[in-house]
Amino acid sequence: MSKKMTEIERNLLREIADLHKIPEGAYNIRKDGELDGRNSTANIEIVNKEDVPGIDIIIKPGTKNESVHIPVIITKTGHSEVVYNDFYIGDDADVLIVAGCGIHNSGCDTSQHDGIHTFHVGKNARVKYFEKHYGDGDGTGERIMNPKTVIHMEENSYIELDMAQIRGVDSTNRETVVDAAAGAEVVFMERLLTHDKQKAYSDMVINLNGEGAKTRVISRSVAQDDSEQIFRPIVNGNAPCFGHVQCDSIIMGHGKVSSVPAISANHVDAQLIHEAAIGRIAGDQLLKLMTLGLSAEEAEEKILTGFLK
Amino acid sequence: MLSIKNLNYTVNTEKGQLDILKDINLDIDSGKFIVITGPNGGGKTTLAKAIMGLVEATSGSIVYEGEELVGKSVTERARLGVSYGFQQPPRFKGMQVIDMLSIAAGKKLKNADCCEYLTKVGLCAEEYVNREIDTSLSGGEVKRIEIASILARNASLMIFDEPEAGIDLWSFAKLTETFENIHRNSDSTIIIISHQERIIRLADELILVSGGSVTKRGSVADVFPDIMDDTKIGCTLMEADK
Numbered sequence: 430m431s432k433k434m435t436e437i438e439r440n441l442l443r444e445i446a447d448l449h450k451i452p453e454g455a456y457n458i459r460k461d462g463e464l465d466g467r468n469s470t471a472n473i474e475i476v477n478k479e480d481v482p483g484i485d486i487i488i489k490p491g492t493k494n495e496s497v498h499i500p501v502i503i504t505k506t507g508h509s510e511v512v513y514n515d516f517y518i519g520d521d522a523d524v525l526i527v528a529g530c531g532i533h534n535s536g537c538d539t540s541q542h543d544g545i546h547t548f549h550v551g552k553n554a555r556v557k558y559f560e561k562h563y564g565d566g567d568g569t570g571e572r573i574m575n576p577k578t579v580i581h582m583e584e585n586s587y588i589e590l591d592m593a594q595i596r597g598v599d600s601t602n603r604e605t606v607v608d609a610a611a612g613a614e615v616v617f618m619e620r621l622l623t624h625d626k627q628k629a630y631s632d633m634v635i636n637l638n639g640e641g642a643k644t645r646v647i648s649r650s651v652a653q654d655d656s657e658q659i660f661r662p663i664v665n666g667n668a669p670c671f672g673h674v675q676c677d678s679i680i681m682g683h684g685k686v687s688s689v690p691a692i693s694a695n696h697v698d699a700q701l702i703h704e705a706a707i708g709r710i711a712g713d714q715l716l717k718l719m720t721l722g723l724s725a726e727e728a729e730e731k732i733l734t735g736f737l738k
Numbered sequence: 739m740l741s742i743k744n745l746n747y748t749v750n751t752e753k754g755q756l757d758i759l760k761d762i763n764l765d766i767d768s769g770k771f772i773v774i775t776g777p778n779g780g781g782k783t784t785l786a787k788a789i790m791g792l793v794e795a796t797s798g799s800i801v802y803e804g805e806e807l808v809g810k811s812v813t814e815r816a817r818l819g820v821s822y823g824f825q826q827p828p829r830f831k832g833m834q835v836i837d838m839l840s841i842a843a844g845k846k847l848k849n850a851d852c853c854e855y856l857t858k859v860g861l862c863a864e865e866y867v868n869r870e871i872d873t874s875l876s877g878g879e880v881k882r883i884e885i886a887s888i889l890a891r892n893a894s895l896m897i898f899d900e901p902e903a904g905i906d907l908w909s910f911a912k913l914t915e916t917f918e919n920i921h922r923n924s925d926s927t928i929i930i931i932s933h934q935e936r937i938i939r940l941a942d943e944l945i946l947v948s949g950g951s952v953t954k955r956g957s958v959a960d961v962f963p964d965i966m967d968d969t970k971i972g973c974t975l976m977e978a979d980k
Contacts, residue, residue, distance in 0.1 A: 677831060716812060717824060719816065720790060720816050720824075721821070722816040722844065724813050725813070731833070735830055735832040735834070737832065
């Protein structure tokens with residue numbers, strides 16, 4: 430985080446990565462398409478890609494209890510970029526990765542970030558990955574973020590993804606593809622809130638290819654005002670495996686949500702479950718919180734905060 | 739003092755108007771422990787909901803500590819000191835028990851505070867503080883968390899609608915002890931709708947609501963034998979107490 434950063438930029442970093450100062454460990458901060466700060470460590474190396482914009486994050490085998498922060502912020506109206514970040518997580522590593530993108534658009538041109546993240550998770554490695562998208566600014570220009578996440582999981586690896594978009598993003602096309610080998614486990618939590626006329630589309634394909642592969646997908650979303658969301662999580666069981674997909678959505682105002690979870694068993698011992706529920710905030714939930722002294726608006730806020738937590 | 743005057747609640751049905759509450763008149767002194775009992779469909783829950791504002795009375799008056807409640811919202815009544823434990827409390831996906839109890843208490847509670855409330859309702863507290871109030875909890879667990887939220891609220895008027903429903907025998911024993919302690923150690927007025935003799939026996943006064951009206955009122959010693967002698971109502975109570 431350079432000393433030249435403005436308060437707007439610092440605020441974006443706080444929102445997307447909870448960063449109040451230069452993070453400990455490895456980091457790479459990208460600002461308006463340029464490098465703003467970077468640090469590699471003995472075990473985590475960050476290098477520029479040669480052919481396309483983006484970075485490679487190389488985590489040595491056996492690295493434990495270390496973290497990488499790679500936030501992206503955009504404050505120039507009209508700035509548009511496609512960034513490729515590849516993560517190579519060595520065998521037996523156990524790391525935390527914090528990504529995220531914040532766009533402040535106070536102009537009239539569209540600002541856009543398309544982030545393509547590819548993970549190569551080594552044998553027995555464990556990864557916790559947080560990614561938060563956030564937008565603000567009073568301009569008429571749109572704030573667009575299109576993340577694509579591709580994950581290749583080797584035997585007995587584990588990845589937990591917590592991906593959230595809470596307010597301020599006008600349009601997003603989210604795409605996630607996971608290939609899980611034997612014993613690999615992916616836990617995926619996606620939280621989305623859209624408002625005004627925002628649109629969010631999320632496509633996800635999880636291929637459970639090896640014996641004992643597991644996944645748990647939890648999608649929670651809130652569509653307010655005239656916003657629109659479509660979810661299409663697909664789990665393919667190609668081996669003796671276990672998969673559970675749960676999509677819950679709250680609609681408010683004239684919001685629209687379409688939830689289309691799909692499970693496909695291509696092996697006799699694949700156990701796959703999906704659940705999907707869409708509805709407004711239940712009246713008895715509001716009343717319960719009002720009996721505890723909250724106004725209807727406060728009660729609604731508490732319910733949404735809990736739902737998206 | 740809770741003072742209910744000429745309270746009526748009427749609903750429109752396909753067969754015409756149906757009077758759920760008929761000219762209810764009740765004065766309840768502050769600090770009293772009151773049990774309202776009576777047959778199913780007699781109007782007990784509707785009366786309790788009318789006090790909380792969950793149903794709006796068709797006519798009449800409900801004055802609590804000098805303030806007219808009729809016309810006030812649920813929130814306003816809650817802020818005046820009225821609380822209500824639901825017979826069938828809702829679940830909240832994503833909301834943890836500590837969040838709910840903190841909302842009830844009006845401040846961010848520490849784990850230790852939550853544990854105290856949860857222990858009072860017979861829950862092994864540490865296991866529950868960070869649990870979500872969702873379908874992973876049984877009906878009995880949700881019910882006990884509901885009661886804990888009323889304890890955390892610590893309102894001057896606590897209304898519980900059939901707190902015993904769905905609760906196992908061991909937790910029920912703990913619960914009756916808790917009601918007894920609240921009554922002994924606080925100035926709160928407690929109104930419990932119940933069919934359980936063990937709860938009825940705790941009351942300063944017993945009120946029988948039947949057919950939408952208050953049909954009997956008095957000390958447990960005076961009223962309870964009469965109720966049990968009444969074949970229809972007595973059978974309901976004995977069945978509930980099994």
